[in-house]
Amino acid sequence: xxxxxxxxxxxxxxxxHRAQANTRNLLKLEPDANIELVVNGPAAAVAVGxxxxxxxxxxxxxxxxxxxxxxxxxxxARVVPAAVQHLARQQQQGWGYIRA
Amino acid sequence: xxxxxxxxxxxxxxxxHRAQANTRNLLKLEPDANIELVVNGPAAAVAVGxxxxxxxxxxxxxxxxxxxxxxxxxxxARVVPAAVQHLARQQQQGWGYIRA
Amino acid sequence: xxxxxxxxxxxxxxxxHRAQANTRNLLKLEPDANIELVVNGPAAAVAVGxxxxxxxxxxxxxxxxxxxxxxxxxxxARVVPAAVQHLARQQQQGWGYIRA
Numbered sequence: 001x002x003x004x005x006x007x008x009x010x011x012x013x014x015x016x017h018r019a020q021a022n023t024r025n026l027l028k029l030e031p032d033a034n035i036e037l038v039v040n041g042p043a044a045a046v047a048v049g050x051x052x053x054x055x056x057x058x059x060x061x062x063x064x065x066x067x068x069x070x071x072x073x074x075x076x077a078r079v080v081p082a083a084v085q086h087l088a089r090q091q092q093q094g095w096g097y098i099r100a
Numbered sequence: 101x102x103x104x105x106x107x108x109x110x111x112x113x114x115x116x117h118r119a120q121a122n123t124r125n126l127l128k129l130e131p132d133a134n135i136e137l138v139v140n141g142p143a144a145a146v147a148v149g150x151x152x153x154x155x156x157x158x159x160x161x162x163x164x165x166x167x168x169x170x171x172x173x174x175x176x177a178r179v180v181p182a183a184v185q186h187l188a189r190q191q192q193q194g195w196g197y198i199r200a
Numbered sequence: 201x202x203x204x205x206x207x208x209x210x211x212x213x214x215x216x217h218r219a220q221a222n223t224r225n226l227l228k229l230e231p232d233a234n235i236e237l238v239v240n241g242p243a244a245a246v247a248v249g250x251x252x253x254x255x256x257x258x259x260x261x262x263x264x265x266x267x268x269x270x271x272x273x274x275x276x277a278r279v280v281p282a283a284v285q286h287l288a289r290q291q292q293q294g295w296g297y298i299r300a
Contacts, residue, residue, distance in 0.1 A: 006288040011118055011200065018211055018241050022284040025264045029285050041118050064125045084122040084198060085129050088106040091196040096291040098284060099199035099299035100211065111218055111300065141218050164225045184222040184298060185229050188206040191296040199299035 004033040011041035019100035040083035104133040111141035119200035140183035204233040211241035219300035240283035
C-alpha cells in the first residue's frame with residue numbers, strides 16, 4: 001500500500017487527548033505513515049506541555065492560537081502561521097484529514 | 101499558489117465560535133481564498149444571529165437544522181437542503197474540509 | 201451525479217447523535233449514497249447499543265476503542281482494527297469525510 005499522509009486535527013483538549021491515542025494506534029498498524037497532529041484553539045495550551053517524543057515530533061502548532069493565549073511552543077514542535085491554512089493547503093497536496 | 105477552496109464546518113456553538121476565528125485568520129493570510137462556513141446542528145441557532153458581513157457572506161446554513169429548531173435564516177446567508185450533502189458533494193469537487 | 205461515498209465520523213456521544221441524524225437526512229436526498237458511520241473513542245459505548253437497521257448496516261466500529269472500554273460489537277456492525285486507519289485509507293480511495 002501507499003504510504004499514508006494524514007493530519008489529525010485537535011482544537012480542544014478532549015480532541016487532543018483522543019488525537020494522541022489515534023496517533024499511537026495508527027503507528028502500530030502503519031509504522032511508516034506520515035502523521036501530523038495539528039493543534040489550534042484551546043488545545044494549544046495543553047499541547048505546549050507535551051514531552052513524549054513520539055507525539056512531539058509530529059506536533060504542528062498554530063501561531064495564531066499561541067499568540068492569542070500568550071503561549072510559547074516547546075523545543076521540537078513545529079509552528080505554522082495558521083493551522084487552518086496548513087490544514088487546507090496540505091489537503092490540496094493529497095493529505096488526509098481526521099478531526100479527533 | 102492555487103486559490104484555496106475550503107469549507108469550515110461547525111455543528112456546535114463552540115465550533116462556530118472557533119470557525120469564525122479560523123475564517124478571519126485564514127483571510128489575513130489568503131485574502132483570495134474561497135471559504136464557506138457550513139453550519140448545522142445546534143450551531144444553527146447561533147448562526148442565524150450573525151450580522152458581521154465578513155462572516156455572513158460566507159455562511160451556509162442547513163435547512164434541515166433550521167426546520168428542526170424552528171429557525172429562519174437571516175438575509176444574506178445561503179441555505180442548502182442538507183449540510184451533510186453539501187459537505188460531501190463539495191469535497192467531490194475538490195474543496196478542502198476542516199471541522200472547527 | 202456520481203454516487204456519493206462518504207464517511208461520517210463520530211468519536212463522542214454527541215457527535216454520534218448528530219451523525220445518525222446526518223445519515224438519515226442524507227439518505228432522503230441521496231438514497232444511493234454509500235455512507236459509513238465510523239465510530240471510535242467514547243462514542244463506541246453508545247454505538248454498540250444501536251439496533252436501528254438503517255444505521256446498523258452502515259456502522260463501522262473501531263476495535264481499539266472496543267478493547268479499551270471492554271465492549272463487544274453487536275451482530276451486524278462492521279469492525280475495523282483502527283478507525284483512524286480506516287478513515288485515512290478510505291480518503292486515499294476518494295471517499296469524502298465529515299466529522300459530525
